[in-house]
Amino acid sequence: MNGPRITIDVDEKPVVLEVRDLSVSYGKVGALHHLNLKINKGEIVTVIGPNGAGKTTLLCALMGLLPAQGEIVYLGELQGTERQVEKLVRQGITLVPEKRELFGEMSVGDNLLLGAFDRYRVGHRDELETMDQVFDIFPRLRERNEQMAGTLSGGERQMLAMGRALMAKPKLLMLDEPSLGLAPLVIKEIFRIIVQLKKTGVSILLVEQNAHVALQVADYGYVLETGEVSLEGPSSALADDPRVIECYLGLPGKPRLAR
Incomplete structure (x- = not known):
């Protein structure tokens, strides 16, 4: 043909x-x-x-x-x-900023609900179901649900910031x-x-x-x-690139980044 x-x-x-x-x-x-x-x-x-x-x-x-x-x-x-x-x-599209920007005097649960505010405003009423899904990903947040965000550890604050972003279903x-x-x-x-x-x-x-x-x-x-x-390039190729190894991985002379 x-x-x-x-x-x-x-x-x-x-x-x-x-x-x-x-x-x-x-x-x-x-x-x-x-x-x-x-x-x-x-x-x-x-x-x-x-x-x-x-x-x-x-x-x-x-x-x-x-x-x-x-x-x-x-x-x-x-x-x-x-x-x-x-x-x-x-x-x-959602962004988890470097400084996390949580509301420290609000509970973990209320911070999460704020992440679903725009969906709620346009008529979606699935925020509690979405919160359960976030808790499945971050079980520690379920344990801290009533705790003030300002009292969380650094890792817990990062989890909360990510969970809040996920409440918008990005x-x-x-x-x-x-x-x-x-x-x-x-x-x-x-x-x-x-x-x-x-x-x-x-x-x-x-x-x-x-x-x-x-x-x-x-x-x-x-x-x-x-x-x-x-x-x-593909991450595996960058991890093997001598320029990346020397400048960013801190592994002079190491041929591969363990994957």
């Missing part, structure tokens, strides 16, 4: 988020420069890099907290320049430095839960300075330096 041949990749996953030529500036100072990034459904994509590289700036731009130039395509639709946080949450969950300030055993538990969340079908954009743990759980990774992507 004559004519062009069409190849269909049956394993190709639908794209949840695609960022094209994204640039962000603080006044005249450029923070992100022509960044491209893609996240497929059910994937964990990590962005690693040093402090000041622009990792948090990227998340803030995606969440509509900073003006940006370029294209942001979410679920196949080009997003407009006027991106409002409430609308993005309603569309299925399609894309963005995590900013979830390991920050946590003990090694707690970090291990948090990242075990992140892998568990992936199995539910949610896509995860993981911004993390701890490249060792980030590359262990991610499917694909980007190395961000001074506002530009310097390297990208």
